[in-house]
Amino acid sequence: MHIEPVKEKGFYDFLGRQVEPKGLIGWLTTVDHKRIGILYAVTALLWFLVGGIEALAIRSQLAMANLRLYSAETYNQMFTMHATTMIFLVVMPLAAGFFNYMVPLMVGARDVAFPRLNAFSYWMFLFGSLLINASWLFNAAPNGSWVGYPPLSLFQYSQGHNYDFWLIGLQVLGIASVAASLNFITTIINMRAPGMTMMRLPVFVWMTLVTNFLVVLAFPVITIALAELMFDRTYATNFFNPMKGGLPIWWQHLFWVFGHPEVYILILPPMGIVSEVLPVFARKPLFGYPLVVGSGMGIGFMGFTVWAHHMFASGMGNIANAAFALTTMTIAIPTGVKIINWVGTLWKGQIRMRTPMLFALGFIYQFMMGGFSGLMHANAAHDAQQHDTYFIVAHFHYVLIGGALFGLWSGIYYWYPKITGRMMNEARGHAAFWFLFIGFNTTFFPMHWLGLNGMPRRIYSYSHAQGWDQLNLLCTVGAFTMAVAVLLLFTDMFWLSLKYGEKAGGDPWDGRTLEWSIPSPPPVYNFEEIPTVKALDDFWITKHPELLHHEEDSAAHAAGAGHGAHHVHHDDHGIHMPGGSWFPMFASAGFAIGAWGLVHSGGMYHIKEAIQPALDAAAKAGVSWDQLVSTAQTVVSSKTPDAQNILNVVNAESVLKLQACYNGVKTAIVGGVLGVLGIFLWALEPIGGYYIHKEKEEHAGE
Amino acid sequence: MSSEVLLDNPHEMGCTGLPHRKILMWAFLASDCMFFGSLISTYLVYRGHSTDHPLPEDIFDIPLTSTSSFVLLLSSWLMVLALSAIQKGKLWEFRLWTLGVAFFGSIFLGFQVYEFTHFVHSGLTLKQNLFGSTFFVLTGTHGCHVAIGVLWLMSLFFYSFIGGVTKERSLDVEIAGLYWHFVDIVWIVIFTAVYLLEYII
Numbered sequence: 001m002h003i004e005p006v007k008e009k010g011f012y013d014f015l016g017r018q019v020e021p022k023g024l025i026g027w028l029t030t031v032d033h034k035r036i037g038i039l040y041a042v043t044a045l046l047w048f049l050v051g052g053i054e055a056l057a058i059r060s061q062l063a064m065a066n067l068r069l070y071s072a073e074t075y076n077q078m079f080t081m082h083a084t085t086m087i088f089l090v091v092m093p094l095a096a097g098f099f100n101y102m103v104p105l106m107v108g109a110r111d112v113a114f115p116r117l118n119a120f121s122y123w124m125f126l127f128g129s130l131l132i133n134a135s136w137l138f139n140a141a142p143n144g145s146w147v148g149y150p151p152l153s154l155f156q157y158s159q160g161h162n163y164d165f166w167l168i169g170l171q172v173l174g175i176a177s178v179a180a181s182l183n184f185i186t187t188i189i190n191m192r193a194p195g196m197t198m199m200r201l202p203v204f205v206w207m208t209l210v211t212n213f214l215v216v217l218a219f220p221v222i223t224i225a226l227a228e229l230m231f232d233r234t235y236a237t238n239f240f241n242p243m244k245g246g247l248p249i250w251w252q253h254l255f256w257v258f259g260h261p262e263v264y265i266l267i268l269p270p271m272g273i274v275s276e277v278l279p280v281f282a283r284k285p286l287f288g289y290p291l292v293v294g295s296g297m298g299i300g301f302m303g304f305t306v307w308a309h310h311m312f313a314s315g316m317g318n319i320a321n322a323a324f325a326l327t328t329m330t331i332a333i334p335t336g337v338k339i340i341n342w343v344g345t346l347w348k349g350q351i352r353m354r355t356p357m358l359f360a361l362g363f364i365y366q367f368m369m370g371g372f373s374g375l376m377h378a379n380a381a382h383d384a385q386q387h388d389t390y391f392i393v394a395h396f397h398y399v400l401i402g403g404a405l406f407g408l409w410s411g412i413y414y415w416y417p418k419i420t421g422r423m424m425n426e427a428r429g430h431a432a433f434w435f436l437f438i439g440f441n442t443t444f445f446p447m448h449w450l451g452l453n454g455m456p457r458r459i460y461s462y463s464h465a466q467g468w469d470q471l472n473l474l475c476t477v478g479a480f481t482m483a484v485a486v487l488l489l490f491t492d493m494f495w496l497s498l499k500y501g502e503k504a505g506g507d508p509w510d511g512r513t514l515e516w517s518i519p520s521p522p523p524v525y526n527f528e529e530i531p532t533v534k535a536l537d538d539f540w541i542t543k544h545p546e547l548l549h550h551e552e553d554s555a556a557h558a559a560g561a562g563h564g565a566h567h568v569h570h571d572d573h574g575i576h577m578p579g580g581s582w583f584p585m586f587a588s589a590g591f592a593i594g595a596w597g598l599v600h601s602g603g604m605y606h607i608k609e610a611i612q613p614a615l616d617a618a619a620k621a622g623v624s625w626d627q628l629v630s631t632a633q634t635v636v637s638s639k640t641p642d643a644q645n646i647l648n649v650v651n652a653e654s655v656l657k658l659q660a661c662y663n664g665v666k667t668a669i670v671g672g673v674l675g676v677l678g679i680f681l682w683a684l685e686p687i688g689g690y691y692i693h694k695e696k697e698e699h700a701g702e
Numbered sequence: 703m704s705s706e707v708l709l710d711n712p713h714e715m716g717c718t719g720l721p722h723r724k725i726l727m728w729a730f731l732a733s734d735c736m737f738f739g740s741l742i743s744t745y746l747v748y749r750g751h752s753t754d755h756p757l758p759e760d761i762f763d764i765p766l767t768s769t770s771s772f773v774l775l776l777s778s779w780l781m782v783l784a785l786s787a788i789q790k791g792k793l794w795e796f797r798l799w800t801l802g803v804a805f806f807g808s809i810f811l812g813f814q815v816y817e818f819t820h821f822v823h824s825g826l827t828l829k830q831n832l833f834g835s836t837f838f839v840l841t842g843t844h845g846c847h848v849a850i851g852v853l854w855l856m857s858l859f860f861y862s863f864i865g866g867v868t869k870e871r872s873l874d875v876e877i878a879g880l881y882w883h884f885v886d887i888v889w890i891v892i893f894t895a896v897y898l899l900e901y902i903i
Binding site for chain 1: 716717718720722725726729730732733734736737739740741744747748751752753754828829831832834835836839857
């Protein structure tokens with residue numbers, strides 16, 4: 001194998017782009033989907049530790065009646081950040097890690113459609129997650145729950161920057177998600193290998209496609225909602241201000257039009273993973289592949305029709321309640337179809353109880369439990385009793401841990417050998433599973449009872465008289481049991497198996513899909529030659545050619561004929577790999593700086609309005625803004641009003657706050673300009689990179 | 703810049719026979735539909751909820767806004783001519799029409815700046831009432847889209863002088879055109895929902 005750089009000269013040479021990615025710079029400038037996938041997953045797992053510590057802090061505070069481990073204000077920040085972290089910084093990016101690493105391998109492509117846009121998505125995600133967590137350093141972590149309902153979240157009632165961090169942080173994360181989704185939609189539709197028709201796509205790829213359509217269609221709605229709330233807080237608009245006729249419930253509608261599809265954004269990728277794992281470990285094809293795909297699309301579509309079931313208790317009226325109860329119950333049908341098909345896959349299979357399979361089975365059972373409690377409060381009358389109690393907390397943790405997280409862990413154990421080239425230890429994997437399974441059910445099953453006994457959600461503490469002591473203690477014990485499982489996973493993943501695990505080889509599980517047909521870890525170009533796909537589960541058919549039906553074969557030839565055009569390029573040049581680029585990181589750093597500025601402009605017009613009389617007085621006395629600021633500094637430090645009696649201590653503090661807001665706006669403008677500049681430079685940058693030539697002898701040797 | 707990489711770029715075309723960027727742009731426009739959909743529904747939900755004056759009937763000047771809307775729609779026609787020119791390799795025609803699109807877009811923006819200034823002088827601000835909040839944020843967001851489009855087209859215009867826009871790369875223009883037409887169509891919806899509706903209901 002030898003490498004021939006693309007010959008190019010010009011402006012971009014001064015950046016010292018690497019021909020072949022190496023070392024730290026290789027990671028910072030990478031556009032390789034496999035490296036970006038690893039970055040996504042590792043970042044998500046680090047935030048998983050943070051979110052887990054927040055969960056343990058919540059459970060410790062609730063372990064016994066009347067505890068005061070830390071202040072109620074900190075507790076509010078704790079549960080808000082726990083939810084925000086787990087949803088936006090753990091489950092979504094961990095799934096994105098799998099999209100990145102696996103989708104190109106599974107459709108038989110060398111990379112995603114837009115490698116630099118892909119890198120941009122990762123850096124935006126990283127900076128957004130850092131921004132939202134930087135709030136802890138200012139003791140201004142978001143503190144009004146992850147739904148951020150006004151009027152509580154308006155400036156009049158929350159004057160710190162807590163909500164500004166939350167609003168702008170989510171906005172940045174949204175840009176990252178939408179950019180990534182546009183990329184994956186294009187990749188899946190447009191970069192399938194010859195013969196890989198849509199109905200031969202692995203189910204995980206299908207679920208990725210559906211998820212990414214949900215992201216593209218649901219995130220704009222939250223973008224607008226966040227922007228409107230941000231305008232309310234910073235520019236004193238009236239979107240959610242009841243004093244001026246605004247409707248706080250309009251926020252709830254916008255939030256949940258996003259929020260419910262978001263639930264499926266979280267659960268569909270793990271459903272895809274489970275649909276890959278079950279056939280491999282039951283050694284049978286997936287039962288009812290078209291139905292599983294179709295019900296996945298059905299869930300995605302219906303995800304947009306059920307949002308108001310989060311608002312049954314808000315007084316929408318009987319007709320709206322009945323309509324949304326009906327749509328919500330209907331969504332159980334495609335979900336049930338999936339579960340039946342998974343069970344059908346297991347039926348009469350030769351089941352191998354390896355760790356990925358354990359987690360997949362745990363997923364089916366627990367997701368079903370979460371589904372049943374979901375059906376209970378799909379009934380609006382029932383929900384009136386359960387809304388905002390621990391019953392709901394139990395329900396969505398069954399779906400999000402018992403469902404999404406078990407599915408993602410199954411994916412980790414399943415694809416770890418492909419990504420690292422080493423097997424994970426089975427004994428430690430089984431131990432992790434049982435600790436997580438028992439710990440999870442111990443934590444969350446009792447919460448059903450607590451909720452039905454009236455324990456409200458987001459409560460800081462409770463008294464003995466309420467009779468919730470024993471069950472709460474049990475929940476806390478369960479939470480720490482889960483922590484043991486997490487420690488087992490982390491030591492295994494990042495240390496023991498990574499260093500001492502046995503070598504995996506290309507196909508350790510006797511897999512069915514294309515990613516197992518190449519070495520582990522895959523070479524940088526993935527496929528030496530783009531494969532031609534003949535059937536569903538193509539790699540399995542390649543290993544067992546007698547299974548290929550005649551009709552499918554001829555269909556493959558017909559389909560393959562129309563696909564020949566796009567891979568003739570490589571023959572004379574070798575395999576082209578795009579060059580690394582600094583600009584994705586540069587552009588997203590610019591936008592992150594801008595976002596930082598926007599956070600600090602929060603409350604600007606409200607503050608200005610409050611001190612308008614003092615500002616008018618200053619203008620009348622001919623005091624410039626700069627003079628006023630320096631006067632304010634003296635007033636605040638000396639704690640006495642100034643000589644002209646324009647500023648008292650309170651006003652002076654507001655002047656300084658206003659000055660900080662103005663600086664924030666300036667920072668936002670500078671950051672935005674840098675970001676746009678980055679995008680311009682990136683658009684003009686040649687692809688560059690290098691060609692890999694495989695020698696003929698090597699072909700023979702492999 | 704190596705022309706070999708650009709023309710013979712294996713990363714451009716996909717298995718559906720469509721270029722990647724076109725699929726990306728269509729998916730983005732779907733996303734943008736939801737974006738404007740949320741803003742327009744906010745405007746409509748809050749219609750008639752304002753507690754203070756000025757209200758739409760106090761300040762709208764329909765003939766003025768109709769004129770600027772007509773200019774924006776004309777720009778879409780010029781966009782079609784620009785694309786057709788570059789697809790035939792007529793570089794100078796392309797430059798002329800592109801400049802025309804950007805110019806018409808700028809006229810629209812000029813009208814908007816005038817309208818906003820006039821409204822603020824008539825007492826309608828972001829914080830005056832719900833109408834102000836919803837109106838400025840909705841039409842302002844659309845104005846930002848137009849401004850981005852103008853910047854994009856001007857970039858293509860200047861880029862054409864260093865050989866960046868050619869018959870073979872007319873896709874660049876086509877993508878910009880998709881965006882421009884979309885922004886125009888959104889304006890038709892906004893113009894109907896915000897301005898014309900006042901005369902119907």
